[in-house]
Amino acid sequence: MARIRDVVVIGAGPAGAGTAARLHQRGVRDVLVLDRSRFPRDKPCGGGLTGRAADALDELGLRLAVPHAPSGVARVRFGTFERAVALARPVNVIRRTDFDASLVEQVEALGVEVRTGARAEALDVGRDAVSLRLNSGEELSARIVVGADGVGSIVRKRLCGGQRLGPHRLFVQEVEALASGRAMLYDFTPMREGLRGYLWAFPLADGRANVGVMHYPSTRQDGPGLRRMLRDGLARHGVELSPRGARGWPAWGYHPRAPVAAPRMLTVGDAAGIDALTGEGIAVALEHGQIAGDAAARALATGDFRFADYPRTLRHAVVGRELNLDRWLAARLYQAGPGWQRWVGLALLDADVLELYAARVAGTEVLADQKLRLLQTLARRWTQWRRRRLELEAAVS
Ligand SMILES: Cc1cc2nc3c(=O)[nH]c(=O)nc-3n(C[C@H](O)[C@H](O)[C@H](O)COP(=O)(O)OP(=O)(O)OC[C@H]3O[C@@H](n4cnc5c(N)ncnc54)[C@H](O)[C@@H]3O)c2cc1C
Incomplete structure (x- = not known):
């Protein structure tokens, strides 16, 4: 019978590399990371690494070791209206081809086994292990499988079945x-x-x-x-x-009720959902990696592989709370009906709201902790809607 590994991580993007780095920090050594691609591989992306991504890399002991363009100003536009917002810490813009290959190198340098050109095609959850079949026909077994396999995740498919909202x-x-x-x-x-x-x-x-x-x-x-x-x-x-x-x-937008775990299985990064408002997902992937790495290490130590607490831990962590707030904002700002114009006026044309959001991007504030302040600001502006509407109309005329 094939040997049972402790953890197999499917996917070596930021979520997979982040999970592997965290498992290493927690002393878990029997880890295999699989990726269907060979690195350097491309991934369509804006490549914006926010302050939160920088913090997550630090916490994982990973470095930003590739060319990057630091940008300290965000220009937000609607028609002729424009507001420049200074970021307390810059967003570093990278090319994913370089960045992801560098993360894989750093994880390999820790001694983690990364196997590329290896696609996981099927998985079967048994009582003591999960069996995986690869494109080569090889069968692998692991006590825990982490789905860091992006938007088309086979682990996500297994957990979620059908989707209500499209991607x-x-x-x-x-x-x-x-x-x-x-x-x-x-x-x-x-x-x-x-x-x-x-x-x-x-x-x-x-x-x-x-x-x-x-x-x-x-x-x-x-x-x-x-x-x-x-x-x-x-x-x-x-x-x-x-x-x-x-x-x-x-890309799937994060939803707090979408399943992210099952016995012996966890999802991270795009497999669990991106930021619905901005589409940001690199920081999310690295932050999920920390939480999944901790959960997997704990399961190996206790023998409890149900991961019953993982969804709650993910939801209550800073990353989950920020994703949930952005989900709420996205549903309003990007609504199908005409109400979106009001939200553009409230959220995009407003200096205070943009300042608050800029602090979240820089990673100097947790916006979810400032929710009351945000809601009070939005409510105050709501009462000034007539003036806002004139500004909005002037911006598009
Ligand atoms: C156009 C675009 C612009 C974006 N811009 C930004 C941005 O500016 N800033 C930001 O933070 N985020 C941005 N995002 C989101 C960001 O790209 C993702 O959130 C991020 O890549 C998630 O990382 P991940 O590791 O979860 O997934 P991925 O990076 O997709 O990695 C998944 C890995 O799994 C592998 N894999 C998949 N299936 C299998 C399988 N069956 N077996 C083995 N391996 C498998 C893939 O080869 C891949 O390497 C953008 C996304 C898009 C599409």
Whole structure:
């Protein structure tokens, strides 16, 4: 009979590397990380590492060891309205090809076995172990399997079955430098054309930039429509997209009631859900990795592999509370009906709300702890809606 490993982590992206690093910190040595790709591998992404991602890397003993462009200002736009928000700590923009390969190298340097070109195709949960079948036909067994296998996660599929809300859709492409220089651009203007999300432009270390759109699934938008919004939106910034076009990728928005664990199985990162408001997921993946690593180490120590507390721990951790607050904000700002305009006026045109959000991005504040302040600010602004509406109308005319 095949030997039973302690932990198999499926996926060597930030969630898988983060989980492996945490298991190593907790003294768990019998860990195998699998990935169907060979590194360096690409992953469509804006590559923005927030202050929270920097903290999560530190806590895991991992380093940002690749070229990165620090950006200390976010420009938030809607029509002609623009507000620049200073970030107390910069967002570092990386290329995922470099970043993920560097994390894998760092984890391997700790002595963790990482097997690439190995796709997990099927899993079967038994009484004492989970059996995995790989694309090579090889069978593996583990006491615990961690699904760090991204949006198409086989572990997530096993836990969730059908989905109620469709996935977020994101498109990204690299372009020559932008006139906006080193600032990060978040442009919500395409919401007028039906986007429920925003267009971004993030500067890269070599002077180029990555640009993209994110669409929240409150309405249906097809790929050509989203690409058109990206193209037209960038044309307003004087950027012409190459005909090769942007690459699309789906992502599941985090929902606190979506299953994230079952006996002997955990999910982390995109397999558990991204930030529904921003589409941010790298910090989330690294923070989930810490929580999953701790849970797996505890299960091995106690022999209790049910993971009954994991969903609650994830929900109550800073990462879960921030994801839940952003889920609430996203459902309002990106709603299908006309109410979204009011929320653009309340949340995007408001200096206090943007300052609060900037502190969350920088990682200097936990926004979920400031919920009352946020709600009070939103309520105060609600009463000034007439003036806000005039500002909004002026911005789009
Ligand atoms: C266009 C776009 C822009 C984004 N911009 C940002 C941003 O600016 N900042 C930010 O923080 N987040 C951003 N995100 C989100 C971010 O990319 C993800 O949240 C992040 O990659 C999640 O990491 P992960 O490790 O969970 O998943 P992934 O990075 O997707 O890694 C999953 C790994 O699992 C492997 N795998 C999958 N299935 C199997 C299998 N069956 N067997 C073996 N291996 C498998 C894959 O090869 C992959 O390496 C963006 C996402 C998109 C799509």
